[in-house]
Amino acid sequence: PFLTDWRAFPKLELHLHLEGAAPPALVRRLGAAQAIPLDGLFDAAGRYAASDFTSFLVAYERMSRVFAKPETYRELAEAVLAEQAAHGVIYTEIFISPPSLGFTSAEWLTMLAAIEEGANAAEASHGIVCRLIPVVIRHHGPEKALEAVRTVLAAPRGRMRGFGLAGDERRFTAADFIRPFAEMAEAGFRLTAHAGEFCGPQNVRDTLDLLHVERLGHGVRAVENPELVRRLAEEAIALELCPGSNIALGLYPDFASHPIDALRRAGCAVTVSTDDPPFFHTTISDEYLGLEAAFGYGEPEFAAFNRAALDAAFCEPALKTSLA
Ligand code: ADE
Ligand code: ZN
Structure with a gap:
């Protein structure tokens, strides 16, 4: 069937991990410059090698070490935003x-400043506007999460909203966080959490009841419980869906x-996003294309996702x- 080139269609993307979007060529260059071994991370075509969720998280943390110098985040942020802008x-x-990366508070300030510079540069050259969501990593545990909160609250807010x-949803529970x-809510930050990706409806309910998030990262497995789906609709909990990520990690x-159509x-x-696009061999235009091919979505559906x-x-x- 005839499919559309969705690159020029204006899009909003709410769910993307900065290191997870790092172009493989940039990672290889920074790795080589710092003599950081990256064997096994790439396939023969130079793309990130495919893997299951557990090995993906390991690969993610290994790859992130090329950004151990916080200044490198300027180039990373600019490259990631330029690539997103190229896809509308x-x-x-x-x-x-x-x-x-185990950054000290001083390194975290340097990293944040570098990201802000990269974001300024990308906005100036490509018009793309970005806001930031600091996340804590589940499998690092609640104590590291509280430390991270202190670090975030001590920094200038910049683009953080x-x-x-x-991280690994199968480790710890919502109650631990x-x-x-x-x-963070008290300090005025808006809340989202990955849930309903590798665990089922109960973890989605706990995340809503205990963490009081207004959005869910993925949340797809809520579909396994019709009553929970009704609740998500009634409470207008936005779902940051990343179909290509779920397919690459073997959920579907x-x-x-x-479940996006249901x-x-x-x-x-x-809403539709890419999560960690080069890891999952996708782009936001590819996501739209896959949805068009599978469900016949066109401009009305995609416009509705972007309004959401x-x-x-x-x-x-x-x-x-100004974005409306
Ligand atoms: N970190 C990066 N990508 C992730 C995902 N899909 N789920 C949980 N944590 C992540
Ligand atoms: Zn994610």
């Missing part, structure tokens, strides 16, 4: 993770099997108005 993204929220939870989420065999029809606030993303965005109202 006009506004994005990006996850950054203070504890992942939200707070979230990423009540305090960091409560403290293909786009046609992805969730959309049930009235949920569906605008509603759920954590940015200031004046910026929302």
Whole structure:
């Protein structure tokens, strides 16, 4: 069938991990320059090698070591935003993770300043606007999460607007992260958390009840419980869906099997993002293409997803108005 080139279609992307979006060529160059071995990370074509979730998280942390010098984040942020802009993204929220490299507070300030510079440069050359969501990493545990919260709250807010939870959903529970989420909410940060990706409906319910998030990273497995789907729709909990990521990590065999269409029809606030695009061999235009091919989506559906993303965005109202 005839499919569309979606690159020029204006998009908002709410769910993307900064290191997870690092272009392989940049990672190889920084790795070579610092003599950091990266064997096994890439396939013969130079792409990130495919893997299951556990090995993906290991590869992610290994790869991130090329960014151990916080200054390198300027180039990373600019490259990632330029790539998003090339695929029609006009506004994005990006996850950054203070504890992942074991940065000291001073290094974290340097990293944040570098990201702000990269974001300024990308906005000037490509028009793409970005806001940041610091995330704590589940499998690093609640104590590291609280330390990260202290680090974040001590820094100038810059583009930071939200707070979230990423990492291995099968480790710890929502209850373990009540305090960091409560403290960040108190400080005015908007909340999201990965849930319902590798665990089922109960973890989605706990995340809503205990962490009081307004959005869910993925949340797809809520589809296994119709009552929970009704709740998501009624409470207008935005779903940061990343179909290509779910397919690459083996949750669903293909786009046609992805719950996005069931969730959309049930009235949920569906948005579409890429998560860690080069790791999952995708781009946001490829996501749109896969959805067009599987479900026949066109401009009306994609415009609705982008309106839902605008509603759920954590940015200031004046910026929302200018994006509308
Ligand atoms: N960190 C980067 N990508 C992730 C994902 N898909 N789930 C949880 N944590 C992540
Ligand atoms: Zn994610």
